[in-house]
Amino acid sequence: MNGEVGIRIKEKNIYVPTMVPILEVIQETRDIKTFRVQRPSSFFYHPGQFAEIFVPGKGEAPFSITSSPQEERFLEFSIKRIGVVTDALHRLNPGDSVGVRGPYGNGFPVSSLLHSSLLFIGGGIGLAPLRSLINYVLSPQERINFREIILLYGARTPQDLVFQWELKRWAEHRDLTLWVTVDQGDSSWSGIVGLVPEVLKKVVEVEPIGWKSIVCGPPIMIKFTIKALLEMGFQVKDIITTLEMRMKCGVGKCGRCNIGPYYVCKDGPVFSYQELQEMPEEY
Amino acid sequence: MYERALTELASKILGEVEGIIGYAPGSLPFHMRPFLCQREEDIACLSFNHFARPNLARYLLTLEMRKKRVAIVVKGCDARTVIVLLKEGQVKRENLYLIGAPCHGMVSVSKLEERFGVLSPPDFVWEADTFTWRGERFAIRDFLEDSCERCAYPNPPWYDALLGEELPKPPVLPGGRDYLGRIKALPLEKRWEFFAQEMEKCIRCYACRNSCPLCYCTECFVDQTRPSWLSQAATRNENLFFHLGRSLHMAGRCTECGACERACPLGIPIGLLPLYVEELIREHFAFEAGMNLDTPAPLLTYRENDPNEFIR
Amino acid sequence: MKGKFVTHEQVFTWMERERGLVVITERAQKKYHHLLPSHLITVKTAKELFFSPWEAVYRYTLQGKTWVIEEKVEHSSFPSFLVLLPCEAKAILEVTDVNFMTEDTPDLGYARRRRGVTLIIVGCERIEQTCFCSLVGCSPFWRHRESVFLFPWKGHFYLEDGEEKLSLSPFEDPQKAQAVETFFAETICTLPLPLPANFPEKLYAHFDDPLWQKMAWHCVNCGACTYLCPTCYCFDLSVDGKLRGLTLHTWDSCMFPKFTLHASSHNPRPTGKERVRQRVMHKFSYFPLRNKYYGCVGCGVCREICPVNWDIKEVVEGMVRQVER
DSSP: OTTOOSOOOOOOOTTOOEEEEEEEEEEOSSSEEEEEEEOOTTOOOOTTOEEEEEETTTEEEEEEOOSOTTOSSEEEEEEEOOSHHHHHHHTOOBTBEEEEEEEESOOOOHHHHTTSEEEEEEEGGGHHHHHHHHHHHHSHHHHTTOOOEEEEEEESSGGGOOOHHHHHHHHHOTTOEEEEEESSOOTTOOSEESOHHHHHHHHOOOOOTTEEEEEESOHHHHHHHHHHHHHTTOOGGGEEEEOOOOOSSSSSOSOOSEETTEETTTTOSEEEHHHHHTSOSOO | OOHHHHHHHHHHHBTTBSEEEEEEEOSSTTOEEEEEEOSGGGGGGOBOOTTOOSOGGGGGGSHHHHTSOEEEEEOHHHHHHHHHHHHTTSSOGGGEEEEEOOOOOOBOHHHHHHHHSSOOGGGEEEOSSEEEETTEEEEGGGGBOHHHHTOOOOSOSSOSEESSOOOOOOOOOOGGGOHHHHHHHSOHHHHHHHHHHHHHHOOOOOHHHHHOTTOOOSSOGGGOOTTOOSOSSOOHHHHHHHHHHHHHHHTTTOOOOOHHHHHOTTOOOTTHHHHHHHHHHHHHHOOOTTSOSSSOOGGGOOOTTOSOGGGO | OOOEEEEHHHHHHHHHHTGGGEEEEHHHHHHHTTTSOTTSEEESOSHHHHSOSEEEEEEEEEETTEEEEEEOOOOOOOOSEEEEOHHHHHHIIIIIHHHHOOSSSOOHHHHHHHTTOEEEEEOOSSOOTTOOGGGGTOOTTOOOTTSEEEEEETTEEEEESHHHHSOOOOBOOHHHHHHHHHHHHHHHHHSOOOOOTTHHHHHHTTTTOTHHHHHHTTOOOOSHHHHHOSSOOOEEEEEEOSSEEEEEEEEOOTTSGGGTOOTTSOOSSOSHHHHHHHHHHIIIIIHHHHHSSOSOOOOOHHHHHOTTOOOHHHHHHHHHHHHHO
């Protein structure tokens, strides 16, 4: 700075993560673990946003934040073991540290959900981003701003259900109606058996006016669930979903996660079905 | 060149084959491009000349082409590549129809530019082994691509049909133009200096790898992550590691077509490494890749009675 | 009248004097080696000065049981002037700067190197056969208010904005300056017309055009065009080293399958068709839809270096015919 006198503010490098300790690791299923890590100071986020998690020596990967923003102490991420970074994460224990940078993405459009009834539909690990919003809307401060709340959750087998402890809590919650289904039952399972879209049409009886549905899960499940919701009379703008893409920078610069002119990391990952319909099918 | 023979043959075989992989005039002068002829009206586009540089064998490996019976226009080096692909089980003989094109060598645009400055197509009249520029006659041999200068096989060793007559073996070139020989003649430190300098330029765009028909691994070792073999940083050492790795993987397979070298946007003489490896293979095993279907490839063949202990 | 004149001698002497601070692109050097000092530091592309082929973002080290992260900060005395062609300058000012220098989330490595570098644009006397800058809003005389503009004119250099930025003492010649302006305007009239209005929107509507398949056929999906493209800015973040190492910011290319490959092995752009379409769409539809400028400056480098003569101009012209049908 040409002779300027003043305090030099240290510029922030957006790619440098903050190292934080892992507080707790919960084995959810055979290949899914939930990691509770210390929340970095000045990390403020909305439900549906994600963070890049860095494992030194292994790399970085994006994960949606599954804890509610009202949790002040920690962040939670539910992670399926699938690649190099997740494999390394699964070997970590409480006390080990990981890098966190974010939050990134748009998050759920909470303000447009206000005063509506909410139908959450999750498949497999797709419950992770929903959980952040579910716990947010169930919180005493926020509950008053929403009407009826239903959650339909499905997984392949009873062993693949994530957040079993949370599901128990939600089942007893009087402000939430919970339906859990599995594609394939076993001797231990006395609940509903059936694919999410089919169960949806069978058990959820709502008049779609005043409802919003938030769908998250594997692509094939999303596809058929949206079809079922449309058959039930939901409007395209009232169906909200999240997309997954390979993401690196998190801020719409590195150029890989776009669908048409939209960057999933910046303009998404949450999109309404109306928005999705206007995008090319390249995801 | 060969236009008439090409059109006649193409009209005859199209239908019997689902497509003809050949060359068509490119969008720029002195450029030919790979062209897939599938309909009657495409036939007129097929052509061949001194600028038909790309090795078309690469296009046999696309998913779409693997399923079809296709004809392919091949120069000597390209035909050898197809033979290697056949030997390695990448393509099926019954799916192939080889249209051999006896080749006088490909002309290097940069060598033309060096001599004539900014090039204007009407200045040139091309013939088989000579051309005229503004009426003055020149020998094609003086403007060949490096890879073609060293070529000993102008004719495809195997073909179903040949466009024109087989050509005589080209004369051995005077020592001064043998650039591998020149590098080998340098003392060790100078050689290292040369490669270090060249490797510094590489940006790892993988044009060499992707242009090579024999670099067909579904996942190249440079892209592997478990383990990750090299850093994403295009530093001299990492670049050298990539090129050495590639050359070794090509050992006894490379047909010296020069596609890698011509593809390099930075003009790195990347062909030197596989070329040297092939020279060693010739020396130790008296073998040249892609000359016939029967001779086993020395480095891809396991024998219990191998004279070398390390392999047993 | 904005333009003034300086002698070749003045420019030459200035460059000689500032030698260590001046960098010239290879293309500008090739074009004007007869007017400029021959031994200036040259770079292959302008973008690589700011958007490095690779750089370390931070170092991570395991110390005892804790990981320590140290940010890498470059403190190099970097060149202050970059001599380049109009298309190369447009690529920096209207594409890579736009991507990397956003106010809320600047790419610090790029920004640090870019700040304080003055671009000296040398207009083109001659148009190469690979050039197509007039199609995409550029021209052989493209200028920018933040940059110096030079143009060789009858034994002198026509100069804009160089007085303060380069401390040159130009002389005025309004009549001659008028002649230069007229020459620019007349030449531009002879160049091919820009792409049709609203081409980005129209092209977007042709996402599913079957022509993409045909156009992608002979592309070998290497990264030569993207790496040497003056506007291509896609990058990767990766790690190098186990117990101590670097997180790297490196060039990456939409031509590579790995670019979009998910850990689950699903790939939204699985074949050459999708990747070629992405490259064209990004430059001619997505980028202009978001940032109003084309993501291509028509320099023609990719046409020149493509090993199989895959030609972006031809493809775009093909798509123009397709959208206007």
